[in-house]
Amino acid sequence: xxxxxxxxxxxxxxxxxxxxxxxxxxxxxxxxxxxxxxxxxxxxxxxxxxxxxxxxxxxxxxxxxxxxxxxxxxxxxxxxxxxxxxxxxxxxxxxxxxxx
Numbered sequence: 001x002x003x004x005x006x007x008x009x010x011x012x013x014x015x016x017x018x019x020x021x022x023x024x025x026x027x028x029x030x031x032x033x034x035x036x037x038x039x040x041x042x043x044x045x046x047x048x049x050x051x052x053x054x055x056x057x058x059x060x061x062x063x064x065x066x067x068x069x070x071x072x073x074x075x076x077x078x079x080x081x082x083x084x085x086x087x088x089x090x091x092x093x094x095x096x097x098x099x100x
Contacts, residue, residue, distance in 0.1 A: 027039070030042040040076075
């Protein structure tokens with residue numbers, strides 16, 4: 001992902017994360033890092049792109065609950081992650097590990 005020079009990184013992320021394919025690829029890449037803090041950042045980027053209040057409404061969670069769950073110190077439940085992903089048009093999936 002290369003942001004145009006006249007656009008801030010945050011603006012670029014908001015624009016890019018509105019595309020479900022881009023958002024899915026981003027979250028999948030972050031999951032591969034096996035870093036829970038990075039996953040929270042990625043979920044927050046995607047939620048911000050769709051509007052945090054709108055995501056909270058679609059996910060049927062309170063605004064404050066969503067902000068807290070996706071904050072740097074957040075610890076969202078699997079149910080909350082599932083609801084947030086569904087609210088932005090994504091879902092969790094499982095696949096076999098790639099063994100080298």
